[in-house]
């Protein structure tokens with residue numbers, strides 16, 4: 450069984466897979482007569498296909514604990530997908546580039562520890578693991594595509610990958 454090391458989530462490290470939605474380190478400008486800081490366009494939605502829309506939903510993720518096993522990834526070919534914590538729960542993100550066989554390139558698997566004040570916006574078609582909230586039930590705002598068409602490819606990985614802990 451292979452082990453994946455958890456990386457800290459940064460805009461730069463996550464850039465091939467999506468955008469990081471966070472206030473820390475992000476540019477802002479004042480609005481509302483200076484009473485509000487607007488952190489503008491931290492991510493962009495990307496949806497394709499007939500009759501589709503971008504929807505704002507919420508998700509309540511079960512509490513998971515280490516060690517974790519990663520056995521599959523999914524992707525949404527028709528739309529981006531954002532998870533933004535609204536109960537300060539940390540979570541784990543696992544992503545992979547697409548391979549020549551149009552499946553996850555497991556040699557490029559990356560795992561990230563995501564703080565409860567960070568969100569992610571997966572680019573359309575990015576291979577990622579479903580939501581894994583750590584240590585507590587977590588509520589998230591989800592921004593993704595709704596509409597007709599097949600928008601979730603799931604693939605079992607060639608082997609099981611273990612996540613041992615935040616600093617393991």
Ligand SMILES: NC(=O)N[C@@H](O)C(=O)O
Nearest residue numbers: 523530577578579580591
């Ligand atoms: N299906 C859904 O809303 N969530 C998954 O796509 C996921 O990435 O957790």
Ligand code: NI
Nearest residue numbers: 523525530579
């Ligand atoms: Ni998803």
